[in-house]
Amino acid sequence: GAGVSQSPSNKVTEKGKDVELRCDPISGHTALYWYRQSLGQGLEFLIYFQGNSAPDKSGLPSDRFSAERTGGSVSTLTIQRTQQEDSAVYLCASSLTQAQPQHFGDGTRLSIL
Amino acid sequence: GIQVEQSPPDLILQEGANSTLRCNFSDSVNNLQWFHQNPWGQLINLFYIPSGTKQNGRLSATTVATERYSLLYISSSQTTDSGVYFCGPMDSNYQLIWGAGTKLIIKP
Numbered sequence: 001g002a003g004v005s006q007s008p009s010n011k012v013t014e015k016g017k018d019v020e021l022r023c024d025p026i027s028g029h030t031a032l033y034w035y036r037q038s039l040g041q042g043l044e045f046l047i048y049f050q051g052n053s054a055p056d057k058s059g060l061p062s063d064r065f066s067a068e069r070t071g072g073s074v075s076t077l078t079i080q081r082t083q084q085e086d087s088a089v090y091l092c093a094s095s096l097t098q099a100q101p102q103h104f105g106d107g108t109r110l111s112i113l
Numbered sequence: 114g115i116q117v118e119q120s121p122p123d124l125i126l127q128e129g130a131n132s133t134l135r136c137n138f139s140d141s142v143n144n145l146q147w148f149h150q151n152p153w154g155q156l157i158n159l160f161y162i163p164s165g166t167k168q169n170g171r172l173s174a175t176t177v178a179t180e181r182y183s184l185l186y187i188s189s190s191q192t193t194d195s196g197v198y199f200c201g202p203m204d205s206n207y208q209l210i211w212g213a214g215t216k217l218i219i220k221p
Contacts, residue, residue, distance in 0.1 A: 033209075037154075042199065043211045056208070089154060098207040101146055101161040107154060 002026075004105035006092050012111045015084060021077040021108045025094030032075050033093040033102060034067060043091065049075060050098060079110075087112045115140045115204050117212035125218045126190055134185040134215045136200030142210075144203040145176050147185050150214070151196045159185070159198075190219045 005024040013019055025032050034046040045059040049069045060066070064082075069075040079086055089109050093102040116139040126132055136145070147159040160167050160174040162183065167174055171191075176183040183202075187194055197216050201209035 042213050043209075045208065045211075048208065056206070091156065093156075099144065099203070101158055102201075102209060103158055104148075104156040109154075 004092055004094050004103055006090075006105035006108050008108055009106065010109045010111075012113065013082060014113050015082060017082055018078065018080045019082055019110065021079075021090050021092075021110070023075045023077070023092030023094075023105060025073065025075070025092070026103060027073075029094035029096050029103075030072065031095045031098045031100075031102075032069060033095075034075070034077050035091045035093065036088045037091060037107075038088045046077070046090075048098075082110075082112045084112045086110060115142065115202060115210045117200065117202060117210050119198075119200055119212035119215050121215060122213065123216045123218075125220065128190055128192060128219055128221050130190050130219075131186070131188045132190060132217070134187070134198050134200075134217075136183045136185070136202075136212055138181050138183075138202045138210070140181070140204075142178065142181075142202035143205065143207055145178075145183050146201045146203075146209065147174055147183070148199045148201065149194075149196050150199065151193075156199075187217075192219045192221050195219045 032049040035043040048056040064080045067077045089107040091107045093104045095102045118137045144163045149157045173186045197214040
C-alpha cells in the first residue's frame with residue numbers, strides 16, 4: 001500500500017479482555033516495528049520483525065504481549081488479559097530494510113476501562 | 114545504551130519566527146531521523162540524516178556525527194509547524210533510540 005495502515009484506529013475494551021491490533025506495512029518493506037506511546041510521553045520500543053522473524057522482542061513489557069508477522073507482510077500485536085496500564089497509542093512502522101528510514105502508521109488508540 | 118537529549122523541551126514562538134532544535138547523543142550512531150508528531154498524533158518522517166546537511170522547504174537539518182549532535186532548523190514558522198519534534202539516532206543494531214522531544218507551539 002501507499003502507507004502503513006493500522007486497524008482499528010480506536011479500541012475501547014474492558015479490563016481482562018484480549019485485544020488484537022493489526023499493522024499492514026508499506027509493500028516491499030522487510031522490517032516492521034511496534035511502538036507504544038503513553039499520553040504526553042515519548043515512544044517505547046516493543047518489538048521488531050525482519051521478514052517473519054522477530055530478532056528483538058526485548059521491549060515487550062510482559063508475557064501478556066505477543067506479536068506475529070505472516071507472509072513477510074501483515075503483523076498482529078496481541079495483548080491478553082488487558083490491564084488499565086495498557087492504555088496507550090500503539091504505533092507501527094516499517095522500513096525497506098533495517099537501516100532505512102522508518103515510516104509510521106496513524107496508530108491504534110487503545111483504552112482499557 | 115545510547116542516551117539522547119533534546120533541547121529545548123518546550124518552545125513557544127510567534128508565526129514567522131525561526132528556531133533551532135538540538136539533539137545530543139552519547140555514543141556513535143549508525144544514522145539519525147527527525148520526526149514531527151502533529152497535534153493529531155501522526156508521526157511524519159522529516160529527515161534521514163547520518164551526516165551533513167539536508168534541506169526540505171523551510172526545514173533543514175544538520176548532523177555532525179563526530180561531535181554527536183544534530184540540529185533541526187525551522188524558518189518562517191507557521192502554525193502548522195506546531196507539535197512535538199523527535200530525533201531518533203540509530204544504535205549499532207539499527208534500533209531507533211528516541212529522545213523525549215521538543216514541544217513547539219507556534220502562535221498566530
